[in-house]
Amino acid sequence: MTTPPRVLTIAGSDSGGGAGIQADLKTMLAIGVHGMSVIAAVTAQNSLGVQGYWELPAEAVRAQLDSVLGDIGAQAVKTGMLASPELVAVVAGRLAGEPAPVVVDPVGVSKHGDPLLAPEAVETVRTRLLPVATVVTPNLWEVEQLTSVKVEDEEGLRPAAEAVLEFGPAWVLVKGGHLPGRPVDLLTDGSREFRFAAERHDNRHTHGTGCTLASAIAAHLALGAEVPEAVGLAKEYVTGAIARGFPLGAGIGPVDHAWRWRGADPG
Template sequence: MSDAPVKTPPRILIVAGSDSSGGAGIQADIKTVTMLGGYAMTAITALTAQNSVGVQGVEPVSADFVAAQIDSCLSDIGADAVKIGMLGSPQVVEAVAGRLHGTGLPIVLDPVMVATSGAQLAADETVAAMREHLFPIASLLTPNLPELARLMNTELSDRESIHTASGLLVGTTGCSVLTKGGHGEGERIEDLFVPVEGRWAEFDDPRIETQHTHGTGCTLSSAIATLLGHGVPMEHAVRLARKFVRAAIRNAPGFGAGHGPLGHQAVRSLD
């Protein structure tokens, strides 16, 4: 047995909903954090009955109990970074923001508003609460194209309009933005990283033809948060997290009749 000191894993607090099928939400987040060498903690905002073909039921968690979960984690274990996903109500948004304000932690906010199917997952009041209370304390937003269009109240008709909207979102929120291009058309996926300061970065990769993409957004944002917790600079964290997601897609186990889960467990390392 080696006498070398054990490296302390970064502590990642995940605030999101639970996916009973294990493909997305808290379950995908925990797998991602663990595979990337982090220690995962959770504040669950909703319980869902769902699988690869859809959501069969949702049981929201009260704002007070979400706040209690955050308090339990931060008062004892502490945290090095935070990932926020599905929130569900303005009350939960305000409770989460109240607990995280002033902590100075890197916060990756995946503004879950539009499902892959196109279904609206957040009411206008919840989006407004995120804009008022969470965007000012977030380090990075990770909207997909429909979410970016909704946030900026605009149509994204081409590459130029996506670039413009992304830049305006950074300017109005004061946090960095990673616009995910998976909802776009064509054989390649183009993601755009716009930092608060510094140069923009574009990521362009061939689209992986598969139906097994459940939880890609959750996985990406949790991977970025974990890497930030390790002390990786944000642009490089985005680059490595995208690599992680693509490897997990390629190693999907093929479960489910619909949009199946990723293969987080098959990803061993990132260079």
């Protein structure tokens, strides 16, 4: 029996199943790696928003990290919602000694605008977590939160990426999907630059997009892809998932992590 590559997600639980740990594990399964989880927080969440969240004690997060990495190991790690300065520091400290690539999704707010990161934790993300990141994947709001740089158009993506790179990640992927016009994301390590454009789908059911993209990047890194290739493959996967996002509850539904399976010829 061949063991598939292993990817660890460190994030919050989404009780509605569309984002967070649940989206990460679905993405990893769809791409063909073995997903593992460290739960940093639990949310009460549905299609209408986040009704509350409770972070786990630091010792519980540390114990999960030591348990998984000490025995099983990982070929890639993805971080999402970490909630507090203490949890950010615990995770960053443990990952600093790991050889696996780390994809950081600097989650600050939910799809519905609910805060998921304490304001006092932003500086810890900048100084402790970003320096251990192989790739960091901020959206435009998260770029502004981290750097105070506000992106108004596609030309502003590069200065925003350079501002994030100053905190130490190897690569930054600035997601430009909230800009007018065609969605364009910019990936750079400071010297090389790649732009990824995609079709804009008329579908409001996009819950979990950021978690899904970051997890897909981590999965492809674990499978051996270099960063630009991993991002390109992840963009292809998440674009298909967005196109097939489905209604759930009374609000915003999730992207469809199983879109490739559902679209496959049953014969």
